[in-house]
Amino acid sequence: MKKWFKWLAVFFGLVILFLAAFIVIFFVSHNRFGLIPSGGKLNANQAAFDVGYYELNLKILPDQKSITGSAVIALRPLQTGLTQIELDLVDNFTVHSVHALRPAVTSFSHDDNKLLLSFSDSLPLNQTVAIRVDYSGQPVEAIKPPWVGGFNWSKTKDGQDWIGLSCQGEGAKIWFPCKDHPSDEADSVRLNITVPKNLFCAANGILENVSTADSSWTTFHWMTRYPINNYNINISIGPYWEAESLYLTDSGTEMPVIFYHLPQSADKAAAHLSMAVDMLKTYRKFYGEYPFPKEKFGLVETDYLGMEHQTLNAYGNFFRYDTVNGQAYDWLMLHEMGHEWWGNQLTGADWADLWLHEGICTYGEALYMQEKGGTEAYHNHVLNFAKSISNKKPVLPHRPASSTEVYQRDIYFKGAYLMHSLRFMLGDSLFYTFLKDFATNPQYIMPNFAETEDFLNLLEKYGTKDVQEFCNLFLTGTSLPRFNITSISTGQYGFSVDYNGLHLPVEIRHDGQTDRLMLGPQPVVIQSQNEPEVDPQHWYLTADYLKSIHKK
Numbered sequence: 001m002k003k004w005f006k007w008l009a010v011f012f013g014l015v016i017l018f019l020a021a022f023i024v025i026f027f028v029s030h031n032r033f034g035l036i037p038s039g040g041k042l043n044a045n046q047a048a049f050d051v052g053y054y055e056l057n058l059k060i061l062p063d064q065k066s067i068t069g070s071a072v073i074a075l076r077p078l079q080t081g082l083t084q085i086e087l088d089l090v091d092n093f094t095v096h097s098v099h100a101l102r103p104a105v106t107s108f109s110h111d112d113n114k115l116l117l118s119f120s121d122s123l124p125l126n127q128t129v130a131i132r133v134d135y136s137g138q139p140v141e142a143i144k145p146p147w148v149g150g151f152n153w154s155k156t157k158d159g160q161d162w163i164g165l166s167c168q169g170e171g172a173k174i175w176f177p178c179k180d181h182p183s184d185e186a187d188s189v190r191l192n193i194t195v196p197k198n199l200f201c202a203a204n205g206i207l208e209n210v211s212t213a214d215s216s217w218t219t220f221h222w223m224t225r226y227p228i229n230n231y232n233i234n235i236s237i238g239p240y241w242e243a244e245s246l247y248l249t250d251s252g253t254e255m256p257v258i259f260y261h262l263p264q265s266a267d268k269a270a271a272h273l274s275m276a277v278d279m280l281k282t283y284r285k286f287y288g289e290y291p292f293p294k295e296k297f298g299l300v301e302t303d304y305l306g307m308e309h310q311t312l313n314a315y316g317n318f319f320r321y322d323t324v325n326g327q328a329y330d331w332l333m334l335h336e337m338g339h340e341w342w343g344n345q346l347t348g349a350d351w352a353d354l355w356l357h358e359g360i361c362t363y364g365e366a367l368y369m370q371e372k373g374g375t376e377a378y379h380n381h382v383l384n385f386a387k388s389i390s391n392k393k394p395v396l397p398h399r400p401a402s403s404t405e406v407y408q409r410d411i412y413f414k415g416a417y418l419m420h421s422l423r424f425m426l427g428d429s430l431f432y433t434f435l436k437d438f439a440t441n442p443q444y445i446m447p448n449f450a451e452t453e454d455f456l457n458l459l460e461k462y463g464t465k466d467v468q469e470f471c472n473l474f475l476t477g478t479s480l481p482r483f484n485i486t487s488i489s490t491g492q493y494g495f496s497v498d499y500n501g502l503h504l505p506v507e508i509r510h511d512g513q514t515d516r517l518m519l520g521p522q523p524v525v526i527q528s529q530n531e532p533e534v535d536p537q538h539w540y541l542t543a544d545y546l547k548s549i550h551k552k
Contacts, residue, residue, distance in 0.1 A: 356452065
């Protein structure tokens with residue numbers, strides 16, 4: 001019997017080693033070990049200019065899994081004496097030529113995912129310089145989109161090309177030359193995308209024109225005039241049909257809500273759009289008006305789960321709806337839509353601030369549950385947040401940080417739980433005012449950027465120093481508050497909070513009532529006939545609560 005167990009252990013050990021080796025070989029062969037990170041420290045060369053405009057003139061060749069064409073980058077030098085420009089572009093591509101006028105490009109090199117351009121003279125300070133890069137090649141291919149992103153070369157059930165693109169972690173350098181850092185957004189983007197004639201190309205912004213150069217190819221001319229981060233610039237290609245509804249803004253103007261879907265999804269499109277319009281109305285109660293009313297809210301059916309591409313949210317949940325209070329909703333569409341406010345309108349200045357995108361957006365799902373299902377639905381949803389928290393490393397790491405260094409589940413769920421705690425500490429009235437203030441304040445939203453410090457500083461208007469410090473500790477460390485309860489004598493109990501000396505409001509349930517007490521390191525004594533319950537609704541993520549959840 002012992003020999004049998006021994007050989008069984010050896011067998012499973014070999015299986016595990018084989019799988020590990022396969023994964024390593026697979027990722028290395030695709031040049032994806034540890035991803036292709038975006039962001040990180042912004043070097044002096046790239047800090048010396050600001051990108052104002054991208055124009056992509058690209059032909060998509062599905063049979064070859066390649067693209068060819070040109071990119072125009074309009075930039076503005078921020079320093080005098082600048083004679084070189086450094087752009088990001090993966091080495092998959094061949095750069096054929098680079099052009100600029102006054103001054104001219106004298107030479108360029110493309111190596112180590114960098115495109116370095118040298119000019120004949122210094123670039124004029126604060127004046128726009130347009131550069132055209134002609135290039136071609138096979139873009140990075142997605143392995144597990146959207147988490148390990150790239151181009152997704154798929155086929156529909158009837159064999160037609162179905163092409164998706166996701167690159168949040170990698171940045172847009174996987175398909176066009178750009179300044180790949182979250183702190184620089186183009187003010188506008190034009191996309192002229194040529195695809196085989198039987199396909200439709202959906203993209204950001206407004207479709208201004210569709211042209212046909214010959215009988216085999218169709219060019220779609222898209223334009224967005226809102227600031228946009230490079231990873232949100234998107235094209236999705238397939239045999240799409242369009243379904244459209246209308247959303248009425250608070251100011252009374254109509255905005256199209258468009259779903260680019262596969263033909264087999266036509267019978268589901270109208271209900272899906274109705275759900276989207278209702279979600280837009282719900283979110284604006286908490287966050288203010290939808291940020292891109294002059295263009296559209298767009299959805300595009302994809303062969304990967306989803307991504308919050310600005311005005312073109314990728315949708316791949318296959319209409320698998322959940323319900324709240326008997327009403328159907330799609331969790332994926334709800335989450336990605338929230339990013340139109342948190343991530344697209346308000347954008348973190350560094351990847352270290354990614355929790356501002358993911359955590360606040362995820363918390364918005366709980367607010368939606370409350371709106372549709374009431375208090376119980378809200379708290380049940382927050383419980384699911386807690387179940388997903390690992391608390392192994394800080395939500396907010398060092399700054400600056402790359403996308404690879406930051407990305408983990410806790411930026412979603414621990415970040416969302418922070419907002420849950422903050423709601424209790426401030427009270428509903430102040431919390432909702434704070435949330436909308438942060439979401440709409442011109443100091444933090446496009447064309448500007450936000451940092452976690454902005455979030456904390458804004459709290460000065462609404463909360464105490466202890467509230468600010470609580471949020472800071474919660475984000476930058478892994479220690480959690482601990483509630484202490486001691487029986488002093490018959491009918492007397494002492495309560496305290498152990499969290500860096502902070503004083504926090506806490507609910508105590510006893511004798512059929514619930515009191516809100518301010519607790520700190522020193523015990524607060526109350527009279528109670530029965531042993532009280534501390535924080536019965538779990539407004540705080542304590543060490544004991546997290547431990548108990550993970551045991552279940």
